[in-house]
Amino acid sequence: MTRFLPPLRLVGATILRDGAMQSRSIAIADGRITRGPLPEIDLSGYYVMPGMIDLHGSAFARHLAPRPAAQFDPMTALCSTDREAAANGVTTAYLSQGWSWHGGLRGPDFAETMLAALYRYQLNALIDMRIALDCETHMVDTAARLMAAIRRFDVGYVMFRNTLDDTLEQLRYGHLTALDEAATEASRGRLHRAQARSREVPRHLCRLAEVFDEMGIVYGSSGDGDGETRESYAMIGAKHCAFPRARRAAAAAKAMGDPVILSATSAVRPSGPKSGVSVIELVKEGICDALASDYYYPSLLSAVWSLVDTHGVSLPAAWALVSQRPAEIMRTPDRGTLGLGRRADLVILNQQTRQIEATLVAGRLAYLSGEAGARFLGHGSQPSAPFVPAAKMTTRTPQTRRN
Structure with missing residues (x-):
């Protein structure tokens, strides 16, 4: 250091x-x-x-595997990510790492490798780098392994995510190119094993939520598709609503007093009307509590200036979305x-x-x-x-x- x-x-x-x-x-x-x-x-x-506090960033994946068949050492990727984040004003970064039946770079095996690498790297890190685990809801059979990893590496942030239904639909219509490793038999097997345990998911999530509360872990959900889904997560204590895919999900979170975290990248590079969410409109309506880099660190600063120059938001108010509010959301009053x-x-x-x-x-x-x-x-x-x-x-x- x-x-x-x-x-x-x-x-x-x-x-x-x-x-x-x-x-x-x-x-x-x-x-x-x-x-x-x-x-x-x-x-x-x-x-x-x-300093900016980035609550969800997956840009490190680009440093880890700049091409699908070219994977580099995690320590090298962390070093490069560290410097990129610092150059873009990020002083605290939550790296979004999957814990998913998708396998590969999003599977539990690699998640443990990444956690161990960051644990070693933190002593020499330029910024405060942490892991946010994106945990697929249907990973019922890995509950004990998940909790062991969280305890061993002192993970303080977990987000629940459910991509199973979307993946099944893509498979049904033959859209395999949109999936990581979806064409392999191993991936199909993991998918169908996860699907077979769907009835166990609600109880599984409740058990995890109870342990998270005891340990003081902050948790929420990512990619909520509707208000009902958001409400179900809120009922078990998963308060954070990150990157909702529908306005109703964001509005439901706000109505319940839960923080809404939106993509700064989508704010400066809108996905179009099909996305169901206009980040800028939600910010202007007061429904957004924080902006996260998503997959591109420069988007944080770009989003701030876009809000100031084009949408009439004051610089202090825009900057609070990438500093003060994320600190409050993550219960870190020292920054x-x-x-x-x-x-x-x-x-x-x-x-x-x-x-x-x-x-x-x-x-x-x-x-x-x-x-x-x-x-x-x-x-x-x-x-x-x-x-x-x-x-x-x-x-x-x-x-x-x-x-």
């Missing part, structure tokens, strides 16, 4: 604090937000924002805002280019670039040249390209 930065005061920036953009300084020492006269770094022309005594999880953005140039995690440097990097390294030195707005930037020629 990298060392803390020396005690510093960031001055001249516009800071998101107490729910408003304020022109004030912020001091950090020993990994926390503090006060007092400290050596200063001039960040005029920058925003300082709370999500820039209050005194909180973890020094900061994102530093150039006001003109709107790009992230630095990410600090618990007072440690996780990512540093651009003019902000020069100022940190120069401890407050002024920029040698004026900022160039993004709209006026030109492509560098080989003669002017920096090494």
Whole structure:
């Protein structure tokens, strides 16, 4: 783990604090937000924002298997994911790992491998990386194994998911290309064995919910297709409603006071009317509590600016969807805002280019670039040249390209 930065005061920036953009300084020492006269770094022309908390991200799968037949070592994938997340302002990341009858990278065997790899990697991680287990509801026969893995690797977040009916429909109509390994006999066998235990699923989920409550595990459901499904999960304590596939499911969760987590990627790349859910509309109606990266880390920042520029949402309100609200949802009061005594999880953005140039995690440097990097390294030195707005930037020629 990298060392803390020396005690510093960031001055001249516009800071998101107490729910408003304020022109004030912020001091950090020993990994926390503090006060007092400290050596200063001039960040005029920058925003300082709370670090992003990503509640559901599967981008690591791209680093693990960039091609279906090309799988890399999990430690290598975690290292690459760690750096990508930090460069995109994520300071706490929940990596979505399947526990499914689909097998392969979503099966229990690989889930245990991934959990063990992250357990080892965390000592050297730049950001706070955790696992969110996406558990298929029909994995009745793996209940003991699931709980053993959760206890061994201290998993604190589980989401129930049911893709069995959709998969059966795809098989029925011959749409095998949409499925991972669906054409293999082994996959078909796992599917039909899971289907055979359908009557046991409600009791299975209730037993898991009881244990989760005893252990203090946060849990919910993902991909709810209607309000009734959402209500059934809520009744057993699975409060989180992530990526609902129908507006009724999201509205039902909101009516019951349960958090609704939507895809930032869908906010900036809408799926069209067939998706049944307009992320932007739900945000504007107050039905969305948090945005998650889904499968693309840059979507978090893009969604924030889209809400601000196109949909009339204030920057503090938009940013709360990726920082303060996720922290509240996950019961992590030490992060999500820039209050005194909180973890020094900061994102530093150039006001003109709107790009992230630095990410600090618990007072440690996780990512540093651009003019902000020069100022940190120069401890407050002024920029040698004026900022160039993004709209006026030109492509560098080989003669002017920096090494």
